[in-house]
Amino acid sequence: MVAPLIDIQDISFDYEETKALDHISMKVEEGDFLAILGPNGSGKSTLLKIMLGLIKPSKGKIELFGVDSKSFKNREWIGYVSQKSNSFNSGFPATVKEVVAGGLVKKTGLFHRMPKKTYEQVVEALEAVSMEAFIDRSISELSGGQQQRIFIARALIAKPKVLILDEPTVGIDHENVQAFYDMLARLNQDKNITMVLVTHDVDTVTDRITHVACLNQTIHFHGYKEQLHTMSDEKREAWYGHSVRKIHHIGGSHT
């Protein structure tokens, strides 16, 4: 049997006084498109950072591709687009191709002329996010949504098997959010990239995802989105407090 790509085993995490995660166990399997949902402060970003190895759990362990994360070497298999990736200084002088090439694991340094192979890799990554026409543009001239696609291309150029995105649609206007999630769904289905994302766009993301994890310090539900309606009202209340109505349509429940 193939090992889960991410296997979180009974982890807890405290920031000094604050308990952020409490005995979390969950697995992400190859091909999943998982949305992690939860109210503000429920530990979503903390969980992503643990998956990425940016912070170590206070308790428990995590295996990546079947290997204990402490000895996992193939970090390039896990791509990451952080929440604030597109909120850089608007005067940032780089071109799109320079930003995307910056995602290569083996960097060739700063170049006057980009090597042909690097250029081809940049084009391929930009094609995957339908942004190849923007290759020579300055990144600072692009819209928030276009910049976010460029940062995804920057993650894709290293050929990750999993892409982890923290609220990727922040700064993207409403009309473009649908198209953005369609693009992620294509990467998931056509390029077999497993997707893990944190989002508040519950309405828009529902059609594209396969799995949902409902987090609020602990996991209140994790499974196929179609099964979410089996979650009891008490669990929903414990998970999301007063805003539970917001997510009732996922999984086919209309209560």
Ligand SMILES: Nc1ncnc2c1ncn2[C@@H]1O[C@H](COP(=O)(O)OP(=O)(O)OP(=O)(O)O)[C@@H](O)[C@H]1O
């Ligand atoms: N660097 C930090 N130092 C101390 N406490 C922190 C730190 N980062 C997060 N926290 C606390 O840990 C808890 C979980 O935070 P986290 O950022 O993981 O939540 P989140 O679900 O991503 O929130 P949001 O939806 O608002 O982005 C919160 O109570 C938060 O205040």
